[in-house]
Amino acid sequence: MILALTIAIVAGTMLGSLLYGKRQARAQTVTEWAVGGRRMGTLIFWFLNAGEIYTTFAVLGISGYAWAYGAPAYLAFCSVSLAAAIGYWLTPLIWAAGRDNGLITQADFFDLRYGSRALSVVVAVAGIAALVIYVQIQLTALSVILQLSLGRPVSMMASTIVAALLMLTFVFFAGLRSAAFAAGVKDVLMLVIVVALSATVADKVGATSIIDLLHRAETAHPGLTSLPGLQPEAGLDTTWLITAALNVALGTYIFPHMFQLCYAARDSWTIKRNAIFQPLYSLxxxxIILLGFGALLAQVQPPGGDLNAALLQFVADSYPAWAVGVLAGTACLLALVPGSVLLLAAGSIFSRNVLLPLRPGMGEKGALIASRAATVGFAGIAVYLTLGGSRSLVDIGLMAYSSIGMLAPGVFLAFLWPRTNAAGVAAGLAVGYAVLLLPGLDGFWAYFPNWEKGLVAMAANALTLAVVVMATTRRAVRATG
Structure with missing residues (x-):
């Protein structure tokens, strides 16, 4: 029953998405495929944009973090609300730039603002790298869900490859409009499931109410509900929470696929309404955290101690098979829909900002074929990364946010500081990535105990950018004087 319900939910949603996308407009150009013809209204934009936050990272990752660490899972509350506040200001500006200049990708924006094709190629490669890391989250979750749905031991390699094929099937034949339809279906299903599970979780663990469940969980696991949580040695204290939440909030709308979602909106008010109501999602x-605490109180033991599977295992242990099937099918959509948008964005960036400069005569049809073909390669890289590690979905997500955060100074200052130039952005990127990735910096990080590394690297990036811009613009003024 579990497998049948999983297949029915996934297949039904994918079929409906493809039919919806085909009825709206056949994706014969990169513009239609990648940004939905720039015609998305408030409702469909809400599900697509806000739904990009409601992914396996949010549901399986945060519930697993609550099960393993406790209070550090509060990161979800802080980051979503902060991101919405930033998005209210930033996303209409991105939308206006896209509308006025026919932009399709994030790298297009950098090319337009800074007038440097070389910088736009660097930005394109950096954006693709961050997207591939984020696809890894979805593949990791999908492989866990598939193993549960099949009900028997399946190798990590087999389940990950099947997950990648499912994602490619969707993205290859769909477009942004099809993904928007699927996002609406999975959001509604997931909200209903989470509320239904939360209404019954107390009874499943022998508590009389939600409040009683929280009291019992804190009594059984002292420190669960306050920072630094169950594992103080992990360094997930107040400093980590603040810096990690800021890093996620500053990076949320810097992801390349979020640029393309902004370009797809019908008007600026569509975007602003979304930002106003988006914090409701954080409720x-x-x-989700309550369910993680419930799993801990129920002494759930997911296979191999995998915290990403804690919620799924709890439901499998405590609820009937049909409930497990509905959750598994919906959780598949939580991975497939965002994963398809991520691969779609990566493919369009590759064809437009990496391949097109090398083949300037490539037409729209050729660009569309190249975009779709590139998604296969990027999915393959994501599979390789997934098989090479078994980290928490939250940890992988924070790594993706740290990576894409290196582009944040160049985006924010593009609107805030007219003097910002390509040389400054390039220098900032070099220093930021060096701080983030170079080994042998233990002495440096000792000055920032428990800080989220991505935020420190972003600050170094911004400082370098400012210094270089002030130096280069002063020299330019003297030269013309």
Missing amino acids: SFFF
Whole structure:
């Protein structure tokens, strides 16, 4: 029953998405495929944009973090609300730039603003790298869900490859409009499931109410509900929470696929309404964290101690098979829909900002074929990364946010500081990535105990950018004087 329900939910949603996308407009150009013809209204934009936050990272990752660490899962509350506040200001500006200049990708924006094709190629490669890391989250979650749905031991390699094929099937034949339809289906299903599970979780663990469940969980696991949580040695204290939340919030709308979602909106008010109501999504994290605490109180033991599987294992142990099937099918959509948008964005960036400069005569049809073909390669890289590690979905997500955060100074200062130039952005990127990635910096990080490394690297990036811009613009003024 579990496998049948999983297949029915996934297949039904994918079929409906493809039919919806085909009825709206056949994706014969990169513009239609990648940004939905720039015609998305408030409702469909809401599900696609806000739904990009409601992914396996949010549901399986945060519930698993609550099960393993406790209070550090509160990161979800902080980051979503902060991101919405930043998005209210930033995303209409991105939308206007896209509309006025016919932009399709994030690298297009950098090329337009800074007038440097070389910088736009660097930005394109950096954006693709961050997207591939984020696809890894979805493949990791999908492989866990598939193993549960099949009900028997399946190798990590087999389940990951099947997950990648499912994702490629969707993205290859769909486009942004098809993904928007699927996002609406999975958001509605997931909200219903989370609320239903939360309404019954107390009874499943022998508590009389949600409040009683929280009291019992804290009594059984002292320190669960306050920082630094169950594992103080992990360094997930107040400093980590603040810096990690800021890093996620500053990086949320810097991801290349979020640029393309902004370009797809019908008008600026579509985007602003989304930002105003988006913090409501953060309320659902209370229920997700509650379920993680419930799994801990129920002494759930997911296979191999995999915290990403804690919620799925709890439901499998405590609820009937049909409930497990509905959760598994919906969780598949949580991975497939965002994963398809991520691969779609990566493919369009590759064809437009990496391949097109090398083949300037490539037409729209050729660009579309190249975009779709590139997604296969990027999915393959994501599979390789997934098989090479078994980290928490939250940890992988924070790594992706740290990577894409290196582009944040160049985006924010593009609107805030007219003097910002390509030389400054390039220098900032070099220093930021060096701080983030170079080994042998233990002495440096000792000055920032428990800080989220991505935020420190972003600050170094911004400082370098400012210094270089001030130096180069002063020299330019003297030269013309």
